[in-house]
Amino acid sequence: MSSSSGPLTEELQCSICLDVFTDPVSTPCGHNFCKTCVYKYWDNSQTCNCPYCKETFNQRPDLKINTTLREIIDLYKEKSPEKKTEVLCDYCEETKLKALKLCLVCQSSYCETHLQPHFKVSSLKKHKLMDPVSNLEDYICQKHERPLELFCRADQACVCLMCAVTDHKNHNTVPLEEESKEKKIQLMKTQKDVQQMIQDRIKKIQGVKHSAEVRKRNTEEEKAAHVELFTDLIRSIERCQTELLEMMEEQQKA
Incomplete structure (x- = not known):
């Protein structure tokens, strides 16, 4: 289990494994899980219900991956302050220096000198050069x-130039940087909408709590x-009663 931290960690966290979602899916009742x-939860349970709210389903739902939520998670992980794996230069012979760039054509990582x-x-x-990564x-x-x-x-897939003229010949292909820029804009908007939704939910919860306190x-x-x-x-x-008894006693004496 990783200990990711960030402004949306709890909202992007599976309530079963308590980690950031992997291949998030949504149940019919609206809750999200890996x-x-x-x-696995349903395999070990006699009834098919929501692990969070316990709503029971007549049959096991065929869950599809929530692509919007997965894109938000990818963006979150990309901006996460967690320390990334350090990539070393492939050409340093003795002391390996930290790689500055990765060449996709040479498929090698280079320090500043090399x-x-x-x-x-x-x-x-x-x-084509890019920031060094361990998963080349x-x-x-x-x-x-x-x-x-x-x-x-x-x-909806990344392809090389050879793929573009063979398997994807008649498809609409654009440079990866262009698509990445558009995706980031969309994700930022989605993230903003999600944050606004979270704030609205928090306000509603606070309103309900306040109403409950007032009623109490x-x-x-x-x-x-x-x-x-x-x-x-x-x-x-x-x-x-006392006055009546006293009056009755007085009358009895008289």
């Missing part, structure tokens, strides 16, 4: 072993008033 967590040829040699200047395979087309430079909007206070005041009223009534009856 896909693996909720399925990166210089990519700024000076004309053929290397055309290579996620940025390389496994079929053509080329950099994933384009995004196919039809299939009014009820206590009414109870106190009724107790006082009946106490006065009992005292009055007892006084009348």
